[in-house]
Amino acid sequence: MRAVAGLMLLAMTPTISAGPDRIAGAPFATRSEVFAPRGMAATSHPLATQIALDILKAGGSAVDAAIGANAALGLMEPTGNGIGGDLFAIVWDPKTKKLHGLNASGRSPRSLTLEHFRKLGLAQIPKHGPLPVSVPGCVDGWFKLHGKFGKLPMKDLLAPTIRYAREGHPVAETIAYYWARSVPILARWPGFNETFTVAGRAPAKGELWKNPALAATLETIAWRGRDAFYTGELSRKIDAYMKAQGGFLSYEDLAAHDSEWVQPVSVNYRGYDVWELPPNTQGVAALQMLNILEAYDLKSLGFGSVDHVHLLTEAKKLAFEDRAKYYADPAFAKIPLRQLLSKDYAAQRRALIDSSKAAARYDAGALVQGDTIYLTTADADGMMVSLIQSNYRGMGSGMCPGLGFCLQDRGELFTLQEGHANTYAPRKRPFHTIIPAFVTKDGEPWLSFGLMGGDMQPQGHVQILVNLIDFGMNLQEAGDAPRIYHTVPNALTGEPDSAGAELFLESGFPAETVRALSLRGHKTGTQVGPYGGYQAIMRIATKDGRVYVGASESRKDGQAAGY
Numbered sequence: 001m002r003a004v005a006g007l008m009l010l011a012m013t014p015t016i017s018a019g020p021d022r023i024a025g026a027p028f029a030t031r032s033e034v035f036a037p038r039g040m041a042a043t044s045h046p047l048a049t050q051i052a053l054d055i056l057k058a059g060g061s062a063v064d065a066a067i068g069a070n071a072a073l074g075l076m077e078p079t080g081n082g083i084g085g086d087l088f089a090i091v092w093d094p095k096t097k098k099l100h101g102l103n104a105s106g107r108s109p110r111s112l113t114l115e116h117f118r119k120l121g122l123a124q125i126p127k128h129g130p131l132p133v134s135v136p137g138c139v140d141g142w143f144k145l146h147g148k149f150g151k152l153p154m155k156d157l158l159a160p161t162i163r164y165a166r167e168g169h170p171v172a173e174t175i176a177y178y179w180a181r182s183v184p185i186l187a188r189w190p191g192f193n194e195t196f197t198v199a200g201r202a203p204a205k206g207e208l209w210k211n212p213a214l215a216a217t218l219e220t221i222a223w224r225g226r227d228a229f230y231t232g233e234l235s236r237k238i239d240a241y242m243k244a245q246g247g248f249l250s251y252e253d254l255a256a257h258d259s260e261w262v263q264p265v266s267v268n269y270r271g272y273d274v275w276e277l278p279p280n281t282q283g284v285a286a287l288q289m290l291n292i293l294e295a296y297d298l299k300s301l302g303f304g305s306v307d308h309v310h311l312l313t314e315a316k317k318l319a320f321e322d323r324a325k326y327y328a329d330p331a332f333a334k335i336p337l338r339q340l341l342s343k344d345y346a347a348q349r350r351a352l353i354d355s356s357k358a359a360a361r362y363d364a365g366a367l368v369q370g371d372t373i374y375l376t377t378a379d380a381d382g383m384m385v386s387l388i389q390s391n392y393r394g395m396g397s398g399m400c401p402g403l404g405f406c407l408q409d410r411g412e413l414f415t416l417q418e419g420h421a422n423t424y425a426p427r428k429r430p431f432h433t434i435i436p437a438f439v440t441k442d443g444e445p446w447l448s449f450g451l452m453g454g455d456m457q458p459q460g461h462v463q464i465l466v467n468l469i470d471f472g473m474n475l476q477e478a479g480d481a482p483r484i485y486h487t488v489p490n491a492l493t494g495e496p497d498s499a500g501a502e503l504f505l506e507s508g509f510p511a512e513t514v515r516a517l518s519l520r521g522h523k524t525g526t527q528v529g530p531y532g533g534y535q536a537i538m539r540i541a542t543k544d545g546r547v548y549v550g551a552s553e554s555r556k557d558g559q560a561a562g563y
Contacts, residue, residue: 027304028508030480033549036562040548041065042535043375044080044452046559047169048072049552051160052377053561055152062379063091063149064157066387067142071161073373074138074405075214076169077557078196078395079178080452081373083217083229085391085408086134087141088277090264090438091149092445094382099438100148101277103429104141104259106134108411109248110426117416117424125412125424128398129189130247132409134430135257138389143226144259149383155222162222165215165404168208172557176205182395189398190245192406196395214404230254234403241401249407256427264438267291267341270469272446275438276461279327279335283435286458288319290465291346292353298470303481304509306516307355312466313486313503313522314353316459318362320488323458325364328421329429335421340365358521372434372457374450376537378548384537386436386448437461445539451553453532456485460532476551479534482508487530506531531555 034040039062041052051072052065060068066089074082087104117125125132146154171179179202186192193200195213203209220228228234231254239251264275265283269290276283292315301307326335339345345365352362372390391397392413396406413431414424422431433454439447447468451460460483467478485504504527505514517524533556538549550560 027510028480028482029554030477031554033474033476033551034560034562036548036550037545038380038563039065040378040537040550040560040562041069041375042537042550042552042558042560043069043073044373044533044535044553044556044558045073045076045172045175046557047076047164048375049559049561052375053563054160055157056377056379057563058152058156060152060157060379061149061381062377062383062385063145064152065377065379066375066385067146067150068157068160069375069377070138070142070373070387070389071158071218072164073375073389075161075165075211076172077175077373078406079175079182080391080394081389082391082396082405083138084136084396084405085389086137086410086432086434087387087389088281088432088434088436089141089145089385089387090275090277090436090448091145092382092384092438092448093149097443099264099275099440101262101264102141102144102259103262103277103280104137104144105280105410105429105432106137106257107253107427107429108134108414108424109250109253111250112248113426114416114424122416124416125414127393127412128186128409130242130245130397130399132411133242133247133249133397133399133407134411135249135253136408137257137259139221139229140226140257140259144261154225158218158222162215162218165211165218168210170206171203171209173205174557176203178394179203186395186398189400191241191400191402192398194402195400195404195406211404213402217403217405230257237403238401238407242399245399247399265337265341269294269465271441272465272469273440274465275440276435278330278337279431280329280429281432281435282323282327282455282458283437284327284337284340285319285323286435286437286461287341288322288346289315289458289462291341291343292318292350293462293466295347295350298466303467303471304513306513306520309484309505309509309513309517310355310358310520310522311353312462312484314359316486317359318349318352319458320455321362321364326421327431332425332428333421356520372452372454374436374452374533374535376448376450376535378448378537378539382445382546384438384445384448384539386438386450388434388436388450388452390434390452433457435461439465447536447538449534449536451532451534453530455487456530456532459485460534464534464536475536475538475549479536479551480554482506483531485527485530504530533558535560
């Protein structure tokens with residue numbers, strides 16, 4: 001909103017001379033990177049960033065800071081996340097010099113069957129209400145991370161958010177905008193108005209917002225641990241609420257939940273090892289795109305050129321066809337990861353691209369099958385955390401059990417199409433859009449970053465890395481540069497139909513690029529909002545030691561800060 005207007009204004013302004021706060025000739029606005037020697041946090045809300053820094057200064061680890069910031073964002077940015085949702089993380093451990101991946105996504109209810117959806121005559125799982133609700137994995141994810149890498153007591157990490165929930169905090173501008181859009185959609189569901197409105201309306205920008213029910217819930221978790229949420233009084237309340245609404249999520253589903261440590265997967269792109277988490281996330285799509293793009297000299301093509309945008313779009317189309325066919329819960333489907341990530345397979349897929357014409361669609365490769373928040377933190381010991389957490393569709397399902405949060409609607413991402421890798425089944429993890437990312441170089445950490453926003457996420461990951469590696473932008477500039485977003489009908493439900501695809505270009509791209517893309521057969525358009533939310537921390541070496549560089553999304557309310 002504000003940022004888009006700013007980009008348009010700068011794009012219309014002739015560059016006669018440039019002040020120190022502007023890059024000469026750039027068609028978009030940017031600001032300076034943030035530098036700090038000991039610790040850094042980048043989140044989508046300034047108060048969450050400050051909480052993370054306070055935890056770091058008190059001797060907490062980067063994981064402690066990430067948990068504290070995530071808890072705060074659940075209160076302050078309920079339009080994107082909360083303890084009713086799932087969590088994924090990648091952690092760089094400086095002691096072992098290894099990356100650790102955590103999949104804290106929940107499974108579908110054991111008593112809800114595919115046959116039930118058929119009896120209801122549904123072609124796809126509803127967006128809201130009781131049917132798309134799956135087990136929330138966030139709280140268990142916190143405790144898994146804390147048990148391995150935490151330093152401070154959990155009660156200290158949650159205390160700042162508990163205080164803000166009781167005493168109030170002013171609602172930020174972008175969050176207020178999305179909150180107001182969510183209320184008319186979700187107000188029909190029992191408990192939502194009581195939890196998230198002021199006399200039936202969303203809180204306004206700058207208005208003090210309190211959530212005493214969430215404060216009480218977090219206090220219970222802080223003092224009684226993760227079991228309070230999964231086998232204790234909180235799980236009993238969730239069970240009773242869901243039964244009263246005709247839902248299927250039960251005490252037994254919560255009690256059976258367990259997050260999983262997983263091995264991140266990577267490809268090398270021009271000397272940089274780019275790491276994502278394996279399915280059930282969509283992170284592999286970003287790696288497939290990078291493999292396809294590596295053969296092109298993007299630097300010489302130039303940022304914003306028709307060839308730059310065309311090649312990124314075609315690489316995305318190719319990767320997303322595989323995404324729709326192969327990505328699912330690995331406990332239910334054998335996923336051909338080695339083939340999907342091989343350079344030979346990328347060459348085969350790349351050969352399908354016509355450099356002068358947009359493809360209407362591609363088929364998935366024939367292989368043997370084998371709205372969200374992002375934050376990143378780094379501490380004085382060298383630990384870095386890439387963490388993403390979400391309710392899925394904005395504020396979630398609308399199902400609010402009286403505990404200060406909404407349950408997620410992540411189950412919507414299952415397909416009801418029989419025989420698909422992501423077909424609904426009881427106790428199954430749905431295909432997941434949220435993906436943290438990490439980059440190492442020569443075995444050392446280089447970049448912890450992410451970009452929220454559904455199927456924009458792998459597209460955004462690739463664009464950030466191309467901006468940094470190919471076009472030589474700095475960390476903040478790489479995020480502020482205008483983005484492209486290619487979408488297809490039912491993209492987030494995994495349906496492989498590319499008919500009617502649209503290519504949206506954020507303001508800041510040259511008009512001649514947009515015209516040339518149309519001549520190549522791309523259906524171009526403009527849209528405000530779908531381009532994601534970026535946060536990043538880079539580690540650079542200086543002659544005096546390590547320095548952190550931070551950047552935060554200018555399209556959101558966030559802040560990068562360090563000490």
